[in-house]
Amino acid sequence: xxxxxSRRELKTKAKELAKxxxxxxxxxxxxxxxxxxxxxxxxLSACEKPIRTAIRVNPLRNDASSxxxxxxxxxxxxxxxxxxxxxxxxxxxxxxxxxxxxxxxxYYYIQGVPSMTTVEVLDPxxxxxxxxxxxxxxxxxxxxxxxxxxxxxxxxxEQDKSRLSSLKSNILRCGVTNAIVLRGDARKIDQTSLEPxxxxxxxxxxxxxxxxxxxxxxxxxxxxxxxxxxxxxxELLDSAIRxxxxxxxxxxxxxxxxPEENEYVIDDILRKYPEIRVVPIxxxxxxxxxxxxxxxxxxxxxxHARRFLPHLHGTEGFFMCKxxxxx
Amino acid sequence: xxxxxxxxxxxxxxxxxxxSDFGExxxxxxxxxxxxxxxxxxxxxxxxxxxxxxxxxADENLDDFEMHHIGLWLGDMVDExxxxxxxxxxxxxxxxxNIIIVNRLSAESFxxxxxxxxxxxxxxxxxxxxxxRVVVIDQDGQVIGLAALSIDGERLVRxxxxxxxxxxxxxxxxxxxxxx
Ligand SMILES: C[S@@+](CC[C@H](N)C(=O)[O-])C[C@H]1O[C@@H](n2cnc3c(N)ncnc32)[C@H](O)[C@@H]1O
Numbered sequence: 001x002x003x004x005x006s007r008r009e010l011k012t013k014a015k016e017l018a019k020x021x022x023x024x025x026x027x028x029x030x031x032x033x034x035x036x037x038x039x040x041x042x043x044l045s046a047c048e049k050p051i052r053t054a055i056r057v058n059p060l061r062n063d064a065s066s067x068x069x070x071x072x073x074x075x076x077x078x079x080x081x082x083x084x085x086x087x088x089x090x091x092x093x094x095x096x097x098x099x100x101x102x103x104x105x106x107y108y109y110i111q112g113v114p115s116m117t118t119v120e121v122l123d124p125x126x127x128x129x130x131x132x133x134x135x136x137x138x139x140x141x142x143x144x145x146x147x148x149x150x151x152x153x154x155x156x157x158e159q160d161k162s163r164l165s166s167l168k169s170n171i172l173r174c175g176v177t178n179a180i181v182l183r184g185d186a187r188k189i190d191q192t193s194l195e196p197x198x199x200x201x202x203x204x205x206x207x208x209x210x211x212x213x214x215x216x217x218x219x220x221x222x223x224x225x226x227x228x229x230x231x232x233x234x235e236l237l238d239s240a241i242r243x244x245x246x247x248x249x250x251x252x253x254x255x256x257x258x259p260e261e262n263e264y265v266i267d268d269i270l271r272k273y274p275e276i277r278v279v280p281i282x283x284x285x286x287x288x289x290x291x292x293x294x295x296x297x298x299x300x301x302x303x304h305a306r307r308f309l310p311h312l313h314g315t316e317g318f319f320m321c322k323x324x325x326x327x
Numbered sequence: 328x329x330x331x332x333x334x335x336x337x338x339x340x341x342x343x344x345x346x347s348d349f350g351e352x353x354x355x356x357x358x359x360x361x362x363x364x365x366x367x368x369x370x371x372x373x374x375x376x377x378x379x380x381x382x383x384x385a386d387e388n389l390d391d392f393e394m395h396h397i398g399l400w401l402g403d404m405v406d407e408x409x410x411x412x413x414x415x416x417x418x419x420x421x422x423x424x425n426i427i428i429v430n431r432l433s434a435e436s437f438x439x440x441x442x443x444x445x446x447x448x449x450x451x452x453x454x455x456x457x458x459x460r461v462v463v464i465d466q467d468g469q470v471i472g473l474a475a476l477s478i479d480g481e482r483l484v485r486x487x488x489x490x491x492x493x494x495x496x497x498x499x500x501x502x503x504x505x506x507x
Contacts, residue, residue: 098503101434101435101438101465101469101471101499104438104471104499104500104502104503105469105499106502137506153381157392164395165505165506166506168395168396169502169503169505169506170502171396172400172412172413172414172502173499173502175414177398177399177414178398179396179397179398180381180384180394180396180397180398181394181395181396181397182389182392182393182394182395183392183393183395184391184392184393185391188391188392191388191390191391192387192388192389192391192392193386193387193388194387194389
């Protein structure tokens with residue numbers, strides 16, 4: 001249960017915790033009003049611990065069980081992640097996970113557990129036309145192709161020129177042959193006549209879920225940065241939804257834990273487009289989205305969104321929400 | 328950068344170069360039921376193989392976007408010389424006799440961009456000639472790149488162990504080096 005604090009108490013407590021854990025005070029204030037003191041403390045202490053490395057094996061390049069066998073023969077410890085088809089927690093025993101020949105051959109991809117989960121939630125099929133609207137470096141693009149067995153079409157869009165070569169490299173390394181790579185601003189996707197049956201919007205975000213991986217994030221972003229991201233996310237999602245085929249599905253995801261970049265963005269879209277509804281996710285993982293963050297009542301269906309949180313799931317923080325477009 | 332079908336003269340030149348390096352009919356087998364498409368870049372043309380119906384993508388009002396990649400990358404034409412792309416080598420290795428098998432140590436240094444010396448060669452066809460392109464395969468049967476022979480195959484037995492046998496043209500370490 002969240003124990004209510006007065007505004008002054010909250011500010012004082014936030015300042016103290018911010019100092020102790022090295023954060024900007026505004027962040028802790030938000031955590032305290034979102035979760036209360038006890039859960040905030042559990043979150044802060046979980047962010048001090050490392051996140052387990054994970055890989056996704058890639059049957060487009062090699063039979064999944066052969067890859068597992070050959071990695072195990074080399075002494076890599078692997079533990080299957082139970083809700084994922086191809087995901088494994090992995091212990092490379094001090095070696096760099098990207099240094100093995102199996103990696104160069106595209107037999108596996110090093111990827112966060114929440115990222116792998118996002119693509120399984122979208123559940124692309126071989127006859128789908130899928131738009132991946134913020135694609136570099138291609139972790140999700142290559143996973144989409146893998147689940148589609150290199151059939152159908154994946155349209156990978158990336159704006160940043162310097163990130164295109166990693167996207168293309170990963171596509172080639174992983175044996176993907178059903179993708180096209182477009183450079184441009186995905187906010188302009190509504191100017192095209194594409195009609196994807198599925199869309200993945202792994203939106204650029206403030207990265208507030210990545211604190212366990214990148215402690216500099218504790219002090220690098222202001223509330224204004226979060227607002228800037230939220231505006232861009234709104235525009236990206238709006239444009240995506242306009243091009244989504246009727247009956248099609250979209251997964252919106254970020255590696256931010258900020259409700260401002262997640263539930264608030266979806267809530268805006270639900271108000272604007274009555275034909276869009278949040279659909280339940282039928283895989284067991286994570287915890288529900290927040291329909292009532294900071295005491296603000298949003299669309300109740302946001303409980304069907306999912307969150308990964310370091311203190312509850314031992315992963316980086318992440319948000320995802322699946323929606324469907326009606327007629 | 329726009330998507331276009333490869334014009335017949337360009338495609339003929341690609342086909343001639345691949346077939347003369349790896350054997351008559353090899354390009355046709357690789358192409359199968361796809362069509363060759365081109366994305367022109369500064370100083371080069373990238374050739375991709377795609378299903379024919381993907382050409383309709385050119386009509387999808389993609390004016391705000393630049394196309395950088397599509398389907399299966401076959402390779403690049405640079406100064407009239409065709410350079411095969413890495414993704415095609417595995418298929419190619421099943422269609423040609425032009426292969427060189429190397430030992431574990433040599434395979435490892437090859438993936439760091441190094442060339443192949445006599446000591447690392449496990450098998451090479453003696454009928455192959457100098458400058459011939461060969462697919463490089465490690466002892467586990469994994470395709471790790473492409474090389475150009477620096478000697479006639481028949482001379483291999485007489486070579487001392489540190490002598491150059493094949494020059495690295497491209498290897499799978501490129502995927503990582505390219506990402507920086
Ligand atoms: C969270 S990352 C995507 C990670 C990727 N989906 C993966 O799984 O490997 C967000 C990406 O969106 C790109 N981006 C930012 N703004 C964009 C825009 N307006 N249009 C397209 N891409 C954009 C960024 O350059 C960045 O590469």
